[in-house]
Amino acid sequence: MQLARSLVRGISLSTPSTLPTGFATLDAALPGGGWPQGAVTELLSAGAGIGELSLLLPALAQLTRSSRQIAMLGPPCLPYAPALQQHGVVLRHLLLIRIADDAALLWAAEQLLRCSAVGAVLLWPRQLDDRRVRRLQLAAEAGGSCALLYREAAAHRQSSPAALRMRLQPAADGLQITIIKARGGSTGAVVVHTAAAA
Amino acid sequence: MLWSCTRLPRLERAALQRLAWWAQQWSSQVSYCSATGSDEALLWIEIGASQRLLGEAHSLLAQIAAGLAQLQYRGELAAAPTPQAARLLTRLSDHRIVTTLPALQQQLTALPLRLLALPADTLLLLHRTGLRRIGELLALPPAAVAQRFGPQTTRYLQQLTGAVAEPLPSVPLPAHFHSECEFDTAVEDATALLFPLQRMLHELQGYLRARDCAVQEFRLAFRHHRQAGSELRLRISRPCRDAAQLLAVTRERLAAFALDAPASALRLTATRFVAPAVLQSDFFARETQQAQELQQLIDRLQARLGAESIQRLQLRADYRPERAWRSLAVQDADGQAQASMDAVTAPRPCWLLPAPQPIDPPAGPLANAERIESGWWDGHDAARDYYLARSADGARQWVFQNLRSGQWFLHGLWS
Numbered sequence: 001m002q003l004a005r006s007l008v009r010g011i012s013l014s015t016p017s018t019l020p021t022g023f024a025t026l027d028a029a030l031p032g033g034g035w036p037q038g039a040v041t042e043l044l045s046a047g048a049g050i051g052e053l054s055l056l057l058p059a060l061a062q063l064t065r066s067s068r069q070i071a072m073l074g075p076p077c078l079p080y081a082p083a084l085q086q087h088g089v090v091l092r093h094l095l096l097i098r099i100a101d102d103a104a105l106l107w108a109a110e111q112l113l114r115c116s117a118v119g120a121v122l123l124w125p126r127q128l129d130d131r132r133v134r135r136l137q138l139a140a141e142a143g144g145s146c147a148l149l150y151r152e153a154a155a156h157r158q159s160s161p162a163a164l165r166m167r168l169q170p171a172a173d174g175l176q177i178t179i180i181k182a183r184g185g186s187t188g189a190v191v192v193h194t195a196a197a198a
Numbered sequence: 199m200l201w202s203c204t205r206l207p208r209l210e211r212a213a214l215q216r217l218a219w220w221a222q223q224w225s226s227q228v229s230y231c232s233a234t235g236s237d238e239a240l241l242w243i244e245i246g247a248s249q250r251l252l253g254e255a256h257s258l259l260a261q262i263a264a265g266l267a268q269l270q271y272r273g274e275l276a277a278a279p280t281p282q283a284a285r286l287l288t289r290l291s292d293h294r295i296v297t298t299l300p301a302l303q304q305q306l307t308a309l310p311l312r313l314l315a316l317p318a319d320t321l322l323l324l325h326r327t328g329l330r331r332i333g334e335l336l337a338l339p340p341a342a343v344a345q346r347f348g349p350q351t352t353r354y355l356q357q358l359t360g361a362v363a364e365p366l367p368s369v370p371l372p373a374h375f376h377s378e379c380e381f382d383t384a385v386e387d388a389t390a391l392l393f394p395l396q397r398m399l400h401e402l403q404g405y406l407r408a409r410d411c412a413v414q415e416f417r418l419a420f421r422h423h424r425q426a427g428s429e430l431r432l433r434i435s436r437p438c439r440d441a442a443q444l445l446a447v448t449r450e451r452l453a454a455f456a457l458d459a460p461a462s463a464l465r466l467t468a469t470r471f472v473a474p475a476v477l478q479s480d481f482f483a484r485e486t487q488q489a490q491e492l493q494q495l496i497d498r499l500q501a502r503l504g505a506e507s508i509q510r511l512q513l514r515a516d517y518r519p520e521r522a523w524r525s526l527a528v529q530d531a532d533g534q535a536q537a538s539m540d541a542v543t544a545p546r547p548c549w550l551l552p553a554p555q556p557i558d559p560p561a562g563p564l565a566n567a568e569r570i571e572s573g574w575w576d577g578h579d580a581a582r583d584y585y586l587a588r589s590a591d592g593a594r595q596w597v598f599q600n601l602r603s604g605q606w607f608l609h610g611l612w613s
Contacts, residue, residue: 049593049611053548067485069492077549080610081511081523082542092532096509096525097499108499115495116436117488135450142446170592 019120019146022058023192026177030164031185035059035120039163039183040137040147044156048076051175051194052168054087056148060120061088068119071095071112074105075124102126106136113139113147120146134161156180200246200297202259203284204266204273209239216377217241217271218369220404224262229281229366241273242281242366255295268400268441278302281366282315282358289313299360306359307333316354320347375405375468384423384460388452391418391464395448396441398466403441411471412437413444421463428458436491437472496528505529517572518580519550519609544568545586547596547610554607560587560597570598586612 018034020027027033035041035056045052060070070093072079081091097108102125112121113136121140125132128151140147149162156167165181174193181187206214214230218241221228227244245258255277266273276287276294283302287294290313296302309332311324324347329335335343336355344352356362379394395418406412414437418430434447499508510531516522522542545566564585571581582598589595596610 047591047593049547049549049589049595049613051594051613053613057548075549077551077611079511080519080546080548080550081513082519083546083548084511085513086542086546087548091511091513094511095496095528096511097503097507098509099503099507104503108503111495111498115491117492117495138446138450142443 017144019059019062021055022062023055023194025190026192029177029179029185029188029190031182035146035148036163036183037146038141038144040133040140040149040161041164041166042133042149042151042155042160042162043166043168044151044153044180045168046153046170050168050170052150053079054194055168055175055177055192056120056122057084057087057089059146060122061090063119064088064090064093066119067093069093069095069112069115069117070120070122071097071109071118072122073097073109073112073124074099074102074126075122106132109147110135110139113145114143115145116143118143118145120148122148122150124150128155130159130161137161137163200244200255200277200279201281201284202243202245202255202262202275202277203281203288204241204243204262204275205285205288206239206241206271206273208237209271212378214239214241215369216401217269219371219375219408220265220269220401221262222369222371222408223404224258226408227366227368229368240285242284245277255297259295265400265404269397280358280360281364282354283360285315286313286358303336303359306336307331309333311335314354314358316351320351323347371405371408375402376465377401378463378465380463381461384462385464386457386460388455388457389449391452391461392445392449394464395466396445398464399441399444399448402444402466402468403439405468406439406471409471411473412439413468413470414438414472415470416444416466416468418448419465419467420457420461421465422459423462425459430455436487500528517570518578519546519570519584520553521578523550547594548613549611551609551611554598554609557597557606557608559599559606560585560595562588564597571601584609 017037018030018032019037020034021030043052063070065088072094075098079096084094085091097105099105105123105125109121109123112118128149133149136147136149153167156165162181163183164179167178167180169176169178171191174191177190177192179187179189209217209232211232214232218228218230221241221243225244229242230240232239243262245255259275259277263275274288276284276290278284278287278296279299279302283296287296293305296305311329311332312321314321314332324335336359340352340356343355353362357364377398379398385391402413402416415431415433418432420428422428430451432448432451438444496508506527508528509525510528512524512526512531514522514524564587566586568584569582570584572579581601583601584596584598587595587597594612595608596612597606597608599606
């Protein structure tokens with residue numbers, strides 16, 4: 001146990017890098033000022049269509065503008081190309097995988113996360129356990145990319161090895177974000193105005 | 199010439215030799231010595247062919263110290279113009295970096311004689327003669343010193359002050375890397391091996407940096423008590439020389455690996471190395487490497503998931519929202535040059551439903567009105583008024599009313 005703990009500490013010493021979210025209030029609330037790279041972020045969303053994707057678009061657009069690939073795996077609807085382009089996403093750097101098999105989807109996510117050409121992987125799994133999240137975490141660490149995991153709101157009761165976990169709820173003209181776990185940071189609540197971007 | 203010396207307490211010879219390979223990431227001229235009759239080992243690294251600035255020597259020593267800490271070794275570090283002076287300075291609690299011969303001469307003068315690496319009887323003899331400071335001994339004529347304390351004492355003093363160069367045999371880098379670790383109690387759980395592996399992989403990283411190459415595969419061999427040994431081969435998708443990355447890969451493999459029997463020793467071997475060309479920090483080389491890596495990844499994904507399941511999105515010039523885009527298999531999309539297209543200026547939702555879904559007329563307020571009429575020429579005509587609506591659960595919806603039938607539809611979600 002002692003060994004395991006010192007090993008974990010040894011690894012987490014390497015400087016964590018982040019990707020600015022594009023929302024100043026959110027950056028200020030996150031450790032390192034952005035989405036953690038080389039780690040899993042869990043987005044526990046109260047539903048589809050509340051701004052859960054707009055929240056990521058500034059960061060994703062930035063990645064594609066610097067020729068990094070982003071991948072969307074198993075999204076609940078069709079990501080609408082004209083809207084993505086309006087948000088600055090360079091479409092030829094976006095990969096879309098829409099298959100029904102959860103196991104294959106997670107396998108593909110791991111492969112993508114390990115690839116140095118990939119900057120972020122968005123994943124909508126139907127079912128997920130701790131062990132799967134841990135595997136994604138390892139893959140993200142190996143590739144240095146952002147693993148962005150959408151889960152149902154009820155998942156906040158389960159523990160998770162993710163570096164960052166936040167709950168997303170609709171607010172008047174944006175998104176109410178509750179940070180429920182932030183490795184190296186503190187929990188808290190922020191409202192971002194994703195509606196303005198839409 | 200500037201030498202850095204690390205004095206390491208109680209280090210076995212094999213470990214010291216690996217440390218000498220590891221240290222060659224800073225210099226090709228590395229020597230070691232495990233002094234007989236003493237429990238300390240010495241590692242010398244030549245850190246500058248010419249005189250270095252004090253600040254540079256400081257930062258280099260800090261790097262070496264940090265590397266040693268990663269390997270879980272403890273040592274005393276110093277830097278000086280001669281190997282013997284560097285060795286002597288490791289015994290001081292501070293002022294351990296001296297970069298010029300005159301400064302060295304000056305610092306030695308006031309230091310006590312017992313710091314000299316001379317046999318105990320020679321030191322005793324010097325003490326009895328009434329000498330206390332190194333300066334006092336250095337002030338004596340060399341011939342007189344040789345006569346009274348032996349020629350080896352004179353030679354040592356000349357090497358210490360740089361009057362005579364001291365040739366040190368440099369440790370050659372072996373063609374293959376190996377590192378071994380024995381356990382006092384046999385290890386049953388493979389993941390418990392990560393702790394020694396962390397050190398071994400950092401040793402490997404130093405070796406790879408010294409050779410300026412990378413690995414794509416390595417081997418872990420386990421020794422068992424009264425049973426034939428077993429082996430685990432690790433292959434990684436791209437050449438790597440980063441200890442943290444190698445550890446992450448190893449950790450993952452070990453998590454799914456069950457040892458045949460408790461392991462009494464572990465040996466890491468790397469015999470095949472890859473040219474460092476792909477590791478160039480050069481921006482274009484990196485881009486090319488990433489493009490190749492991406493291609494291989496897409497090949498792998500398609501092999502397992504089917505060629506059509508990896509898609510790219512493209513825009514199409516059509517006013518009807520459901521026809522303003524298309525998806526293509528990735529190789530078809532990447533193979534063609536796409537004409538740049540003006541983005542639609544009216545706001546569009548991030549999610550589109552696969553087909554418009556009939557709904558009751560929205561109750562709440564509507565915003566962002568937009569009329570879309572087109573397509574009468576190909577039979578898929580559309581005459582719709584689109585709005586932004588808000589559902590009861592807070593979702594922002596893209597809805598339209600068909601102007602011909604008056605029927606309402608949900609077409610997308612503003613996410």
